[in-house]
Amino acid sequence: MSNVPGGGEKRKAVRRNAPVRMKDIAQDLGLSTVTISKVLRGHSDIGEETRKRVLKRMKELNYQPNFAARALITGRTWTIGLVVPDLLHPFFAQVAKAISAGIRGQGYSLIITSSEEDPELEQQEIAQLLARRVDVLVIASAQWTVESFRRIEERGIPYVLIDRRFAGLPANFVGVDDEAVGRMGTAHLIQQGSRRIAHIRGPETSTALGRMEGYKQALAAAGIAVRPERIVSIGSSGDDRGAPGGYEATKTLLGLKPRPDGIFCFNDPIALGAMRAILDAGLRIPEDIAVVGCGNVLYSDFLRVPLTSVDQDSAAIGRLAAEMALRLVSAKGTVRPRTELVSPRLVVRASSLRK
Amino acid sequence: MSNVPGGGEKRKAVRRNAPVRMKDIAQDLGLSTVTISKVLRGHSDIGEETRKRVLKRMKELNYQPNFAARALITGRTWTIGLVVPDLLHPFFAQVAKAISAGIRGQGYSLIITSSEEDPELEQQEIAQLLARRVDVLVIASAQWTVESFRRIEERGIPYVLIDRRFAGLPANFVGVDDEAVGRMGTAHLIQQGSRRIAHIRGPETSTALGRMEGYKQALAAAGIAVRPERIVSIGSSGDDRGAPGGYEATKTLLGLKPRPDGIFCFNDPIALGAMRAILDAGLRIPEDIAVVGCGNVLYSDFLRVPLTSVDQDSAAIGRLAAEMALRLVSAKGTVRPRTELVSPRLVVRASSLRK
DNA sequence: TTGAAAGCGCTACCAA
């Protein structure tokens, strides 16, 4: 036996502040590493006495299993990869927070990466996560094509798409019902008396297209014709996005005759830019033009004109994505892709309220 | 040689969509895994011819080294742990984004966890990251004591504190010069003509104490006496933090005789609450009371009254933290702890500008 | 310049 006192002491002396291993506990207790391993994983076929001794020693030595060694054998890394276009964007920050909360205490760690809205960078980040053998991926994608998802599928790693989806790609998806978002925001403007309703749309993503579709549906339902000149895009370059893009787009809209009396915006930053353009032009909100945004993620109550916004419940999206991810890793074999849609909710504030 | 077509095909068939290993490449090429390993790591003592063949085959098979196996031997996981109190807070979101950008392309992945401002949860999250053997930790801590850092030190894992620091703990730190923040915001109010300047302070953290100290210094420098009743705290419960806390604190301040004519706030959400309280009381900003916040992270330009704020350059803090973390992992042995302070910058807007 | 052997810390499998 090698657990002679001297040997143990010497080993410890040599291994200095190296972490405790199963072997150390086994030697201390005169057992085999296999027994320790079984105790650690709650295996049933271990004597109660042995069990207690091992657990006690583990606690004393503050034993922490080595994830790398475990992963090497089991093939599971107990990591989840999350890819978002922008961590600063409150929507994605909230989603990340909710996912983080959703997996807490389950033994998983969350590796978060940002694609900075760059499809190429996103592919690199995904490749890195695949190389790390994450157990499952959650992706809010900035891709234009479906190709990179094929590559994930080849690797046999399950993934959940959030926020943005792709036509013809049967994948797991969690997001908001974007057409409902569009209908809800637009119908509210109609109900508040607007008739010449414009839409500032987002980039070529499923979310932007869905909201625009909902906008058209709401107009149609009210018997209002869709006028192409009332739908404007924001630029796609970084700086045109958000408030500056909304500002420019609105200046265009203000030049229309007759002028729109309501604007439904793809998101809140765009709506902020729109409101500024309207106020700069000396017009009143909502009397001359009512404004509705989407996201409800800003300090909307404190704005010059508090902004009405369609809330997409980002916390629920994160929570559902976490649940789905956990379900996928513990599922054996492939599961049929599922889609879960969160219902939007209208938060009415001064920017649209005409009494 | 074993790279007869049939053999290769058969092996592949057996290993289905299992990832390619060095062994596979070695067998294909009639080499040993050692050679493959050396090529992968750019070892010099490999023949140019062999090198090329290996590299070519790696690319063909899309070989990805197994991190777990590598970590098991080298002890390095190529992961960085980041612990923040709240991912939704724009300051921490910006820091996370900047750290993420700062380590990009260096082979590291970032595991992000949130402590939800809960010291106990923070300890659990740190324990989990230590168990995962991250190479280095970056922590914006919600601790009251220094104990948990001792535990990290025992493990011999380097760490960087950001934002909040601890007296008597010689640790690596990156943050803003909080006294300068306090002096800058307060001096600006003085310069704009305020004399009865109040301060709404934050919780018992180094940042809040530092900013309060700076506030006092600025008053002293201008020969203005510090009046204790003009310094108020926000509640420490979740809901009292931020805007609601600022609102309540300001109501207290408005009851003072004589009434303050300027308020320096610990952060922007508090300043928002303060402004609302002032406007609700029928007073004007900045004519009756000027307001200054800290952080400059909100859509301050779009507020009812655009908010003057002391910018703490969170992107720079994140960048420096990333640099420091990378330096620590590649340093051999222990390094003397360093402190890096970012200079704040005043962003003047309408809430304080009296011409 | 190349590779055989050993082993990182752990788990799977099967025998005792």
Place this chain on the structure above:
DNA sequence: TTGGTAGCGCTTTCAA
């Protein structure tokens, strides 16, 4: 109920 043996995929060491 317990443990011996083998081996996960890779790097390290040292010999050829």
